[in-house]
Amino acid sequence: MSPLRLARAVARDLALHRGHLVLASLGVVFGTAAFTFLLALGEGARAAVARLLPVDRLEVVPRGVEVNLLALRFGLGSDTLDAASIAQLESVVGVAKVYPKMQLTVPAVLSGGEGLFGEAMYTELMADGVDPVLVAGDAGAGFEFRDLEDPNDPRYVAPSVSCVSDVDCGAAEFCGEVATTPERWCRPQVPVLVSRQLVDLYNGALRRAHRLPKLNPEAVLGLGADMNLGASMFGASRGPVRRVRLRLVGFSDRALPLGVTMPIGYVRRFNVAYGSTTDAGRFHSAVIEVAERSRVAEVAAAVRRLGYDVTDRGAERLTLAVTLVELAFALVAVVILTLAAVHIMHVLLLLALERRREIGLMRAVGARRADIRGLILGEAAVVGVLSGVLAVSLARGLGWAADRAALRLLAGLPFLPDSFFAFSWQVVLGAVGLAVAACVLGALLPAWKASRPDPAEILSGV
Amino acid sequence: MIRLQGVCRSFRGQQPGDGVLRGVDLEVGEREMVAVVGPSGCGKTTLLHVMAGLDRRYTGTVVVGGQDLRRLSDAALADLRRRRLGIVFQSLHLLDHLTAVDNVALPWLFARGREVSGHGGARERAMEMLRLVGLGERARARPGELSGGERQRVALARALFNRPPLLLCDELTGNLDRETGAVVLARLDEVRRGYGGAVVVVTHDPDLVEAADRVLELAGGRLRSRETGPS
Numbered sequence: 001m002s003p004l005r006l007a008r009a010v011a012r013d014l015a016l017h018r019g020h021l022v023l024a025s026l027g028v029v030f031g032t033a034a035f036t037f038l039l040a041l042g043e044g045a046r047a048a049v050a051r052l053l054p055v056d057r058l059e060v061v062p063r064g065v066e067v068n069l070l071a072l073r074f075g076l077g078s079d080t081l082d083a084a085s086i087a088q089l090e091s092v093v094g095v096a097k098v099y100p101k102m103q104l105t106v107p108a109v110l111s112g113g114e115g116l117f118g119e120a121m122y123t124e125l126m127a128d129g130v131d132p133v134l135v136a137g138d139a140g141a142g143f144e145f146r147d148l149e150d151p152n153d154p155r156y157v158a159p160s161v162s163c164v165s166d167v168d169c170g171a172a173e174f175c176g177e178v179a180t181t182p183e184r185w186c187r188p189q190v191p192v193l194v195s196r197q198l199v200d201l202y203n204g205a206l207r208r209a210h211r212l213p214k215l216n217p218e219a220v221l222g223l224g225a226d227m228n229l230g231a232s233m234f235g236a237s238r239g240p241v242r243r244v245r246l247r248l249v250g251f252s253d254r255a256l257p258l259g260v261t262m263p264i265g266y267v268r269r270f271n272v273a274y275g276s277t278t279d280a281g282r283f284h285s286a287v288i289e290v291a292e293r294s295r296v297a298e299v300a301a302a303v304r305r306l307g308y309d310v311t312d313r314g315a316e317r318l319t320l321a322v323t324l325v326e327l328a329f330a331l332v333a334v335v336i337l338t339l340a341a342v343h344i345m346h347v348l349l350l351l352a353l354e355r356r357r358e359i360g361l362m363r364a365v366g367a368r369r370a371d372i373r374g375l376i377l378g379e380a381a382v383v384g385v386l387s388g389v390l391a392v393s394l395a396r397g398l399g400w401a402a403d404r405a406a407l408r409l410l411a412g413l414p415f416l417p418d419s420f421f422a423f424s425w426q427v428v429l430g431a432v433g434l435a436v437a438a439c440v441l442g443a444l445l446p447a448w449k450a451s452r453p454d455p456a457e458i459l460s461g462v
Numbered sequence: 463m464i465r466l467q468g469v470c471r472s473f474r475g476q477q478p479g480d481g482v483l484r485g486v487d488l489e490v491g492e493r494e495m496v497a498v499v500g501p502s503g504c505g506k507t508t509l510l511h512v513m514a515g516l517d518r519r520y521t522g523t524v525v526v527g528g529q530d531l532r533r534l535s536d537a538a539l540a541d542l543r544r545r546r547l548g549i550v551f552q553s554l555h556l557l558d559h560l561t562a563v564d565n566v567a568l569p570w571l572f573a574r575g576r577e578v579s580g581h582g583g584a585r586e587r588a589m590e591m592l593r594l595v596g597l598g599e600r601a602r603a604r605p606g607e608l609s610g611g612e613r614q615r616v617a618l619a620r621a622l623f624n625r626p627p628l629l630l631c632d633e634l635t636g637n638l639d640r641e642t643g644a645v646v647l648a649r650l651d652e653v654r655r656g657y658g659g660a661v662v663v664v665t666h667d668p669d670l671v672e673a674a675d676r677v678l679e680l681a682g683g684r685l686r687s688r689e690t691g692p693s
Contacts, residue, residue, distance in 0.1 A: 005571050016559050361555045364516055365620070366544020367572040368537045456517035459555060460507060 010378040017351060024347035025387040027340035028438050032391030035333030036431040037398055042326035043422035058288045059311045060089060060303055080282040089286055092302045094295040099134040100283035102267045106274040107232035112225030117212055124233045126259030129267030134287060138193055138252035140221040145249050147265035148188040159185035174245030189224055189247035192260040196251045223248050229270060239274050337438045344442035352450040359450050360458030369451035376447035377440055384439030388432030396423055463628050463660040464513060465489045469522035471508055482508050484683030495654060495661040497674035504680050506664040507552060510630050514549050515539045527627060544569055548621030552632040554613055556605040563588045563601040566619045591619035595649045611642035622653055631663040635670055647673060
């Protein structure tokens with residue numbers, strides 16, 4: 001039987017037996033919809049975890065020995081990484097790239113917010129510096145995150161306009177000292193990124209405690225605040241206090257969770273200015289980009305063998321938990337689909353019994369057993385495709401409704417994703433494939449049974 | 463065209479010696495029309511099913527067009543039925559959901575290679591067969607909309623669809639009044655002359671018996687010759 005003739009016969013039979021086939025497909029539709037829904041939920045959870053805790057990147061810190069003395073803990077040995085450490089990490093098999101990170105080791109106080117809150121707000125500021133490549137793409141549209149005062153950058157423009165205050169400078173500039181000289185020049189504001197978690201925390205809990213308005217993250221891009229380097233709210237200031245104007249240019253999940261992240265060149269210069277020249281090569285951690293996600297554990301083990309620690313931000317454990325939940329979901333879905341396959345087998349067996357005379361006649365006029373099997377399996381496959389498409393649509397609809405309900409019920413909680421579901425093309429294709437597999441597997445026995453008897457047995461009712 | 467030698471067939475509960483067929487020998491040549499008569503339940507339909515390869519639980523030898531049916535695989539037997547045999551069943555077995563022309567073209571669905579060109583070619587040939595049996599105007603009617611005689615002719619047209627060298631008919635005119643039976647018989651005769659195929663009819667109809675070249679009577683599980691009437 002040629003594929004074209006098979007398709008014609010299948011189409012005709014589907015139209016003829018649509019009532020039975022709709023009944024047969026109900027189990028598969030609901031089973032596949034449950035499978036798709038649960039799998040998309042698992043994928044959504046995985047995506048949310050990956051967004052909060054990137055699992056293809058490991059943060060490496062020096063391994064130190066710490067000694068507790070009453071309430072205090074003292075570290076023995078170095079707690080920083082140097083250029084040799086970075087080179088050693090780069091040589092680990094499976095490592096794609098190493099990005100050193102440098103913490104700001106100078107106390108600083110952030111002040112600003114008059115325009116937003118009506119009065120100036122002050123807070124101790126934590127900051128770190130990263131290679132802009134690590135957060136590429138996280139700056140908002142029209143903003144850039146790079147070291148604007150790096151003399152080695154061909155785009156660098158040396159300060160040329162002296163000033164007394166910010167009003168003498170351009171919109172994205174501030175009036176500040178260059179190095180340790182007392183002269184003040186118009187300098188570009190320092191671009192910074194903040195974590196989305198910080199915004200969520202502010203909008204969820206902090207603003208309520210201080211009766212402050214909620215922030216629209218997209219509208220605050222470009223706003224500035226002063227970083228008073230050397231100043232501290234915890235104790236005495238260190239060295240001369242210098243004002244640096246920061247400019248918020250974007251949000252990044254790789255930014256410091258409770259602080260600001262700036263291009264590493266700024267942090268290096270600030271640390272050197274308030275410390276010594278050796279601070280230029282002292283990094284507090286390094287982010288390792290792993291070439292393949294599947295090699296994260298292997299790379300982590302190799303890094304530990306070299307004498308470094310991999311900071312556990314819960315990513316590995318959370319990923320494992322998500323995987324286990326996904327497996328549980330998949331198991332539930334497989335059970336549902338198995339029941340659906342049994343259901344479709346039952347209905348198709350009844351249908352084959354009902355079509356016994358028709359099948360006998362087909363055999364009498366020249367159909368091979370394989371033709372009959374092909375016809376029944378072809379019908380099952382088409383029912384599977386249609387059921388799969390319907391199931392995916394149903395799951396998407398349920399997902400949309402669940403998102404709406406959850407976002408309404410959980411409004412105000414931090415770290416909420418836009419959607420709890422991820423209907424990737426792999427999930428959609430997998431769902432349709434599974435529906436087809438369930439239908440075809442369910443049809444195997446009916447197809448075999450329908451094709452077995454001798455035509456005479458059927459046509460004469462022997 | 464077809465040769466049976468020592469064919470026996472017994473059903474459950476029957477001893478092999480008491481079966482419905484107890485050593486049937488038969489040979490039908492090209493262009494020959496043979497009528498098989500006998501009382502109801504004597505095994506005429508079973509004999510026809512064995513000749514068509516629909517029933518394989520027999521002993522003995524059945525050779526169609528030089529091919530021993532017992533030696534054929536199921537697929538080869540299906541191909542032989544499609545290419546070399548046309549069968550008209552006593553119950554007709556028309557599919558109620560198909561039109562007359564689609565019923566006639568049913569064998570096309572299972573045709574292989576170049577047996578029949580595309581769907582258009584199949585419909586054209588089905589129409590040709592319907593015209594041959596005088597039903598060209600009723601091609602779009604479903605079996606439920608046709609009279610008994612018309613249904614019988616649709617079944618005949620389906621059996622003729624692949625222009626088979628051997629036509630097997632079970633009570634071709636059994637359910638028809640004499641006048642309609644005569645029409646069907648006339649069509650069968652035209653077809654036989656047109657295609658030159660052999661015909662085996664199982665029948666009670668005296669007119670059909672009269673038209674046959676040879677009449678055989680099935681009794682006691684064996685075939686024996688009976689003289690034909692004047693033709």
